[in-house]
Amino acid sequence: MAEEAILGFLQTHEEVADSGEFAAAHGLDHSEVVNVIKSLHGFRYIDAQDIKRETWVLTEEGKKYADVGSPEVQLFLAVPPEGISREELQKRLDPSVFKIGSAQAGKNKWVEMGKHISRKVQHVDDKVKDMLTRIKDGQGIDADSIKALKARKLITPQTWKGYSVKRGPNYAPKRKKAATDLTRENLQRGDWRDLEFKEYNFSAKGPPSEGGHVHPLLKVRQQLKNIFLYMGFEEMPTNNYVESSFWNFDALFQPQQHPARDSHDTFFLKAPSTTRELPEDYLERVKRVHELGGYQSRGYGYEWKRDEANKNLLRTHTTAVSTRMLYLLAQKKPFEPKKYFSIDRVFRNEAVDRTHLAEFHQIEGLVCDRGLTLGDLIGVLHDFFSRIGMSKLRFKPAYNPYTEPSMEIFSYHEGLGKWVEIGNSGMFRPEMLLPMGLPEDVRVIAWGLSLERPTMILYGIDNIRDLFGHKVDLGLIKKNPICRLGNN
Numbered sequence: 001m002a003e004e005a006i007l008g009f010l011q012t013h014e015e016v017a018d019s020g021e022f023a024a025a026h027g028l029d030h031s032e033v034v035n036v037i038k039s040l041h042g043f044r045y046i047d048a049q050d051i052k053r054e055t056w057v058l059t060e061e062g063k064k065y066a067d068v069g070s071p072e073v074q075l076f077l078a079v080p081p082e083g084i085s086r087e088e089l090q091k092r093l094d095p096s097v098f099k100i101g102s103a104q105a106g107k108n109k110w111v112e113m114g115k116h117i118s119r120k121v122q123h124v125d126d127k128v129k130d131m132l133t134r135i136k137d138g139q140g141i142d143a144d145s146i147k148a149l150k151a152r153k154l155i156t157p158q159t160w161k162g163y164s165v166k167r168g169p170n171y172a173p174k175r176k177k178a179a180t181d182l183t184r185e186n187l188q189r190g191d192w193r194d195l196e197f198k199e200y201n202f203s204a205k206g207p208p209s210e211g212g213h214v215h216p217l218l219k220v221r222q223q224l225k226n227i228f229l230y231m232g233f234e235e236m237p238t239n240n241y242v243e244s245s246f247w248n249f250d251a252l253f254q255p256q257q258h259p260a261r262d263s264h265d266t267f268f269l270k271a272p273s274t275t276r277e278l279p280e281d282y283l284e285r286v287k288r289v290h291e292l293g294g295y296q297s298r299g300y301g302y303e304w305k306r307d308e309a310n311k312n313l314l315r316t317h318t319t320a321v322s323t324r325m326l327y328l329l330a331q332k333k334p335f336e337p338k339k340y341f342s343i344d345r346v347f348r349n350e351a352v353d354r355t356h357l358a359e360f361h362q363i364e365g366l367v368c369d370r371g372l373t374l375g376d377l378i379g380v381l382h383d384f385f386s387r388i389g390m391s392k393l394r395f396k397p398a399y400n401p402y403t404e405p406s407m408e409i410f411s412y413h414e415g416l417g418k419w420v421e422i423g424n425s426g427m428f429r430p431e432m433l434l435p436m437g438l439p440e441d442v443r444v445i446a447w448g449l450s451l452e453r454p455t456m457i458l459y460g461i462d463n464i465r466d467l468f469g470h471k472v473d474l475g476l477i478k479k480n481p482i483c484r485l486g487n488n
Contacts, residue, residue, distance in 0.1 A: 002028050002036040003175065006165065010046065011173050016165040018051060030162070037163050044170040051162040056146065062132050062154035070128035075101030076110050076119070083118035128154070216476070217361065217468060219483040220455045221343050224363060227387045227485065228341040233365060236321050238344035244275040246309040248320040250286055251327070252402035253431040255300045256308045260316065265349050267314040267358075274310040282327065283309070285435035295430045314347035318364045319402070319448070323432075326368060326444065330437035337369040343451060354463040361451035366428075372443035374405055377425060381409060381447060385422070388454070388485040394419060404429050409447065413457075423449030458483060 005026050009016060016022045019037060023030040041048045058066060068074070078084075078092050090098050105111045112118045131145050135155060149155045178198035179186075186192040225235070249261055259265065283306075293299030315321075321342055329338055346362045367380060378395065385393055392412035400406040403426025410419045425447035433444060452464055459480060465471050 002033045003040065006033070006036060006040065007045065007171075007173050007175070010165070010167050010171065014166065016163075018164060019162040020051075020160070034161075034163065037165060040175070041168070043175070044168045045175060046168045046171065047166045048163045049165075051164055053160045053162075055158050055160055056135050056149075056155045057158045058132060058136055059154055059156050062149070063136075065154060066129060066132035066136055069126050070104070071097045071101035072104035072108060072110065073101075073124060073126040073129070075105050076124050079111055079117055079119055081119065081122075083116055086115050086117055089117055213478045216455050216459050216480045216483070217451055219480070220458060220485070221361070221451055223483050223485040224343060224388070224451070225341075227384065228365060230387075231339070231384065233339040233341040236318075236325050236340050236342040238318055238321050238342045240321075241314055241345065241347070242269060242312055243315040243320045244278065244309065245311040245313060246275070246278055246283065246286075247323050248313060248315055248317070250290070250304075250309045251282075251323045251432065251436075252319060253286075253289065253429055254401040255290065255302065256305060257302065258401065261308075266316055267347050267349055269312040269314070272312055274307075275312055278309070279327070282435065282437075289431050289435055293431075295434045297429075297431045299431070316348055317346050317448070318342045318344055318362045319446075322364060322366055322446065326366075326428075326433065326438070327436045329368065335370075335439050335442060337367075339365075339367050341365040352465070354465065357452075357464055357468060360464075360468070362448055363423075363451055364446065364448040366444055366446035368438075368442060368444045370439070370441045370443070372427070372445050374427065374445075377407075377427060377445035377447070380445065381425060384447075385409075385411065390422065395425075398424065398426075400424065400426055402429055402432050403427055403446070409449070422453070423447055458485075 002023075005028065006016065006022075009022070019033050020030055022028075023033045037046065037048050040046045065071070069077075074097050075089070075093060078089060093101065102113060106113045108124075110119065110121055110124055112120055128149070131141050131149060132154060134141055135149075146155070176196060179195045180198050182192060182195075182197070186195065228235070245261065249258070250256070254260070287304045287306075288294060288299075289297065290300055290304040291302065293301075321344075322340065325338075325340055329336070341364065343361060343363050345359055347359045350356050350358055352358060365380075365384065367376070381395075382391075382393060385391070390411040394410040394412075395407040396410065398406040398408045406424070406426035408421055409423040409425055411422045412418070413420045425445075428444040428446060430440075433442065434440065452467060456462070456464065456467055459467075461467050466473065466476070
């Protein structure tokens with residue numbers, strides 16, 4: 001209807017002087033008229049010129065005062081002729097009305113403010129309400145009044161946009177639709193000779209291609225995986241998130257009363273709550289070393305319980321996988337040195353904050369060979385971390401139930417200008433390795449770190465919840481840059 005009205009009007013008139021007045025006169029929605037003008041202008045049926053008008057409109061506060069009156073008049077009317085105490089008046093009025101009304105009524109010398117509030121005049125006119133009503137009805141007011149209302153944030157400027165319209169070079173009383181396709185019917189009827197075809201726009205962009213996007217964690221993970229493979233490591237199978245307490249704790253010489261095995265730190269399964277299969281001969285050796293010791297160890301000297309070892313849980317570290325792999329390696333004769341690594345998800349029952357989640361990814365590497373020493377571990381750590389751009393390392397003695405000696409790993413962060421902890425390391429204890437059946441001279445050096453921390457540093461993310469979890473911004477996933485770590 002809007003298109004017919006505009007083209008029909010221009011057939012008998014020189015121009016549409018104001019699209020807003022035209023829409024009102026013809027009972028049309030102005031936004032619809034504007035859309036039609038833009039379309040007709042694009043096809044040169046009409047020529048359009050912008051019209052802009054600055055107007056004033058009421059704010060939400062201004063609308064409220066236009067309906068119920070200004071705060072100063074509300075306060076004045078709430079004061080009886082004999083006066084009223086300040087406390088009683090505050091009870092009668094909204095706090096914001098009392099605050100603004102007191103200031104404005106006092107400024108206008110309508111009331112005497114104090115502990116007892118009384119009128120100074122017997123009648124007042126609500127000029128603020130009158131001015132707001134005039135603006136609301138589209139009427140003009142003087143510049144001083146505009147300045148006063150603007151200062152009180154009761155009005156705000158608004159730009160009205162419209163068009164003036166004249167006939168264009170392709171003007172016609174009715175738009176002729178351009179054909180986009182030459183059909184079989186056009187050829188059969190012969191009307192193709194009279195068709196006007198739409199011009200091809202060879203500069204138009206096609207629809208954006210849709211596809212998957214690699215998460216920053218997966219980019220960093222692949223880089224680290226490439227480094228491990230370049231160093232000759234084999235990847236361990238980590239596809240089982242559910243593990244038994246035996247492989248997760250007991251086989252690592254971690255006592256059953258250790259705090260990490262409490263439900264406050266570990267997610268235990270309700271169904272299936274226990275495992276059915278464990279290697280019985282190996283289990284007996286693990287039980288004996290826990291209770292009585294062995295291999296030059298005194299053990300822990302407590303009653304080891306099979307029920308605790310049978311409990312299923314969500315693995316708290318990928319070292320549970322390392323334990324299984326070392327046990328399988330021990331069954332192969334003769335012994336063959338191995339280098340293993342894994343990068344996968346683990347679960348901890350921790351409070352979620354900007355640096356901790358209940359699930360995260362652990363990077364783990366281990367070397368199993370005869371005669372390894374702490375010096376070999378330090379050398380491998382320098383080799384590994386130098387490949388991801390961390391050449392300055394320091395080590396600090398630490399404690400782990402299943403490694404001795406143990407070391408925390410620190411690297412100097414050039415951006416922060418300080419040493420930061422980046423991982424943990426150590427040599428697996430004989431109480432863990434020898435019950436598996438490994439030769440007595442075989443040693444295992446190992447280290448681990450989280451995948452999230454280096455990823456957050458590389459991508460400048462300071463809240464782990466912005467990297468992993470349900471609050472992640474999909475824009476980050478779609479636009480994050482490629483990852484290149486060190487020189488591998």
